[in-house]
Amino acid sequence: MLVASAAACTSSTGAPVVPSSTEKRGPTGTVPAGLERFYGQSLVWGDCAPFARTDDDRATFKDPNARCARLLVPLDYANPAGSTITLGLLRIPATDQGRRMGSLVLNPGGPGASGLGTAVRMAAKAKGSELGKRFDFVGFDPRGVGSSEPSIRCLTDQERDAERADDDELDSTPQGVAKVEAEQKDFATKCVQRTGDGAALLASMGTRDVVKDMDVLRSVLGDEKLTYLGFSYGTRLGTTYAETFPKNVRAMVLDGALDPEQGVVEELVAQGEGFQQAFNAFTQWCVRRQDCALGQDPALVLRNYLNLIRPLIDRPADLGQDGRKLSYSDATTGVIRALYAEELWETLNKGLADLRRQRPQVLMALADSYFQRDQSGRYSTTQDAFTAVRCVDDTRVTDHALVLEAQQRYKQAAPFLDDGRPASPALDACAFWPVPSTSEPHLPNVQGLPAILVVSTTGDPATPYQAGVNLSKALGGALLTYEATQHTAFLQGNSCVDNAGSAYLVDLTVPPQGIRCA
Numbered sequence: 001m002l003v004a005s006a007a008a009c010t011s012s013t014g015a016p017v018v019p020s021s022t023e024k025r026g027p028t029g030t031v032p033a034g035l036e037r038f039y040g041q042s043l044v045w046g047d048c049a050p051f052a053r054t055d056d057d058r059a060t061f062k063d064p065n066a067r068c069a070r071l072l073v074p075l076d077y078a079n080p081a082g083s084t085i086t087l088g089l090l091r092i093p094a095t096d097q098g099r100r101m102g103s104l105v106l107n108p109g110g111p112g113a114s115g116l117g118t119a120v121r122m123a124a125k126a127k128g129s130e131l132g133k134r135f136d137f138v139g140f141d142p143r144g145v146g147s148s149e150p151s152i153r154c155l156t157d158q159e160r161d162a163e164r165a166d167d168d169e170l171d172s173t174p175q176g177v178a179k180v181e182a183e184q185k186d187f188a189t190k191c192v193q194r195t196g197d198g199a200a201l202l203a204s205m206g207t208r209d210v211v212k213d214m215d216v217l218r219s220v221l222g223d224e225k226l227t228y229l230g231f232s233y234g235t236r237l238g239t240t241y242a243e244t245f246p247k248n249v250r251a252m253v254l255d256g257a258l259d260p261e262q263g264v265v266e267e268l269v270a271q272g273e274g275f276q277q278a279f280n281a282f283t284q285w286c287v288r289r290q291d292c293a294l295g296q297d298p299a300l301v302l303r304n305y306l307n308l309i310r311p312l313i314d315r316p317a318d319l320g321q322d323g324r325k326l327s328y329s330d331a332t333t334g335v336i337r338a339l340y341a342e343e344l345w346e347t348l349n350k351g352l353a354d355l356r357r358q359r360p361q362v363l364m365a366l367a368d369s370y371f372q373r374d375q376s377g378r379y380s381t382t383q384d385a386f387t388a389v390r391c392v393d394d395t396r397v398t399d400h401a402l403v404l405e406a407q408q409r410y411k412q413a414a415p416f417l418d419d420g421r422p423a424s425p426a427l428d429a430c431a432f433w434p435v436p437s438t439s440e441p442h443l444p445n446v447q448g449l450p451a452i453l454v455v456s457t458t459g460d461p462a463t464p465y466q467a468g469v470n471l472s473k474a475l476g477g478a479l480l481t482y483e484a485t486q487h488t489a490f491l492q493g494n495s496c497v498d499n500a501g502s503a504y505l506v507d508l509t510v511p512p513q514g515i516r517c518a
Contacts, residue, residue: 038074038080047068051116103223103227104138105214106230111236111389131506203438225249226248227251229255232487242452254455265406272414278485326360404424457483457484457486483516
């Protein structure tokens, strides 16, 4: 049922005001006892401008087809009559409403990334296809993230700048370790103090609770079963939803997988290996060019790179504006950002060449992009939310010896990220987190789950290929292999991947096991 609640008009500034409409499509499908008011709630769809939190949001949300709403969910599912929170939603409607099949719910990963802009971008890429014609694209901001209220906030913009400029985590002396751990404790304390609902929201930030929100969303959107597309960490959401609500799944594409049985240390080391593989692919591309910033000798590129980057530890490069300097950690973050996709290799080569000339602007811009810092110095809350989710999802590591071993293994797995200093045993913020973790690595029990599709890229630096192989086996799903060096693949321009994934989502046609795209 759709009821218009405002007529189209213009504001006093002359800008058009998007009319709002109230829609009630639920409850649909299975409704857990005690949650009826959430599963059957109405949504008020309207202007997306109030949901924008970044400059990128403000530009993306101008899509004339975008409408936004707020979803009400319990803060604590063990006490549904208690406090509530809201999640931000954005929908791009199916272009053929007469043949509409339902909603495609999306999550871009992170954890901590906003899903609203993802819906706009993915819908644009699917425009004209059967997928775009037949499904509404619905992005949501998980609890505590982006436009959801309250949202996680730990550091101010100025504090985030200062943290990035400080390379004290490279100091492995007892004094250095004590300083880093004091900063990590302070970070955890600030997260409680500056976040609405404080520790109560932090305790509910984990995947365990987000998938319950997703099931509320499924019902409210009017879908008996969920059709879902998750990237990167979004594959963990999909896996956990599949385990929690296996009979509520219609179809899932999980792209850029996390291995459900992999612990935090093994995941760290595997990711280091993945980024080293991507760095090697970049340098193989680079040395064939006359303008390669690292030279043309493959045997020397790693040494040349380290000789260029490591001096930043003691002498950060001055940007000549606002007092900012490119630290060693920012430089490596900028390099890592560029390794997510081959299309950024040209930019990375220029950034390294410029750094050689004491021009650090390109690498800093890449690092700012990774941290979602806009030109006015404002940050999104993605990094704060990332930590909040991982600290309740991952098994807590409080053993200094285990941390030291993990850091040593990471440097061995990724030589280009080896700073040349002794590894540090300093504990991270999760060791001091004020609430307990709610998950642990395990083989998911997904009895009754229909066939799902896992997409894994052979040269994915952030979520290495083998994790996708392992996830597809764990879920009893099909595996699509994409041969490329980039993070995630579906709806990113490869017709083989896009056609197979779209046919599965629309017609439930599972591609043949062992399918490979290039």
